[in-house]
Amino acid sequence: MTKSLEHTEIARDQSAVDAAVEREYRRHRMLRGRDLLLAILTPVALLALWELAAAFGAIDARLFTPPSEIVERGWDMIAGGELWVHVVATVGRLAAGFVLGAVAGVLVGLVMGVSRPLRAAFGPTFTALYALPKIAILPLLLLIFGLTETPKVLSVAISVFFVVQINTLAGIVQIDGRILEAARAYQASGWKLFRYVLLPGATPSIMTGLRVSAGMAVIVVTAVEFVASNNGLGYLIWNSWQLFQPQTMFVGLITVSIIGAVVTGLIIVLERALLPWQHSGGPRKKGKEQ
Structure with a gap:
């Protein structure tokens, strides 16, 4: 009973x-x-x-073009192929510079994270260079490489590099010392320690660096195209302002914002794939816990 x-x-x-x-x-x-x-x-x-x-008439439609006219102008530019020329130019520079800067930033950050002498030698220098406005480096790059695509790509790469490098280094340094002790107690060293402890421990910080640098890369590539290009969305925006074509200028601004959102979204998707446990929060319906 x-x-x-x-x-x-x-x-x-x-x-x-x-x-x-x-x-x-x-x-x-x-x-x-x-x-x-x-x-x-x-x-x-x-x-x-x-x-x-x-x-x-609450705002001046000549300056603040109504959305309906912006959509109409954007459609005309898409149909005529004009917008695609600028989008392809900007996306190409952005992709090349972002990949180059991200790969270099991750590698340098990891090496500095595991090597205290290198961290002591280059840490202050990188901190000082990070504070330098990246667009200010463009004139020097133009002097070295001339009016080619290289200065534009390198400007983006440099801006991405420092953000990713700092976040990667922070991710390595902030790994709990007890975790490292436990790994060494189980004979983890060299490549195994790096592959199974250091890299997974630093990955959240690396992804944060990539998200932050994505927005910065879009800003830098647009600013570079303002002054050192005859194509690209930055050139489109600047040229439209000079010719007083606000419809075209708004099309360029909106397109830049869309590209920035897409790049950030792709990084978030990558982060969810690499770090699924960080995005598994929230209650689950009974029967879906398996």
């Missing part, structure tokens, strides 16, 4: 837990749906407000 009562109590407690988990799961889904809805409706509402303000 006592055992039967105990089983009944256990079943009742389990049912209560299951019900609580189900309620939390539904609440979590509702909040995610609300967040997604707000993320979509907010820019739509702002664009509608912009359109209405221009239509009723």
